[in-house]
Amino acid sequence: MPRRPDPDLEALILKAAQKLWRKGGEKALTMRAVAREARTNTPSVYRRFRTREDILRALLQRIRLELAAQVESAATPQEGCERFLEFAVSHPHEYLLLHQRDYELFHSPRAIRAGAKSAGRPSREAMRRKLLETLGPAPDNHEELLMALWVVLHGMAMLLIEKKIGPKEAAEAQRVVTALVARLLQPQGSRTGS
Numbered sequence: 611m612p613r614r615p616d617p618d619l620e621a622l623i624l625k626a627a628q629k630l631w632r633k634g635g636e637k638a639l640t641m642r643a644v645a646r647e648a649r650t651n652t653p654s655v656y657r658r659f660r661t662r663e664d665i666l667r668a669l670l671q672r673i674r675l676e677l678a679a680q681v682e683s684a685a686t687p688q689e690g691c692e693r694f695l696e697f698a699v700s701h702p703h704e705y706l707l708l709h710q711r712d713y714e715l716f717h718s719p720r721a722i723r724a725g726a727k728s729a730g731r732p733s734r735e736a737m738r739r740k741l742l743e744t745l746g747p748a749p750d751n752h753e754e755l756l757m758a759l760w761v762v763l764h765g766m767a768m769l770l771i772e773k774k775i776g777p778k779e780a781a782e783a784q785r786v787v788t789a790l791v792a793r794l795l796q797p798q799g800s801r802t803g804s
Contacts, residue, residue, distance in 0.1 A: 623659065627647075641665075644665065663721075667716065680693040687759075709764065734756060737759065
């Protein structure tokens with residue numbers, strides 16, 4: 611009797627890949643290590659993911675959805691920003707995958723030839739919904755505000771991940787970012803005066 615394929619194996623492979631990536635980043639993720647961690651064999655991994663880049667694409671999409679869920683579950687845009695930053699700092703390898711490999715995996719000529727399809731930026735869409743709920747509609751759909759928030763949060767995340775801000779300065783930098791985000795989130799008219 612032939613073996614029946616395990617319908618949950620793809621999820622197990624991605625869970626294993628994420629665990630390896632979380633521990634060791636780029637160096638830790640090999641097809642053999644993924645197979646071992648998923649308690650399967652390497653040919654089974656290759657049947658579901660032709661290349662390591664295919665695993666990275668699926669992993670990147672999974673991480674995007676996790677980050678979006680964090681932002682989505684926040685009660686306010688301010689809390690969404692805090693959760694975004696917490697996610698980045700507590701999952702540095704995953705955050706770096708999101709921001710350092712996105713172009714290569716989804717938008718480069720090689721990725722396009724391979725048929726890579728990106729799920730977009732669900733955390734950005736989640737934040738846009740939070741802004742619309744809180745601030746109401748805007749002519750530009752809050753695009754400038756979204757960009758400003760991302761620049762501030764991404765900059766802070768990278769400074770913390772790369773340890774460019776020491777532990778002594780981190781609390782003060784966090785306070786400054788929190789105040790800046792609060793100011794950015796004020797209704798348009800109250801931001802201009804000081």
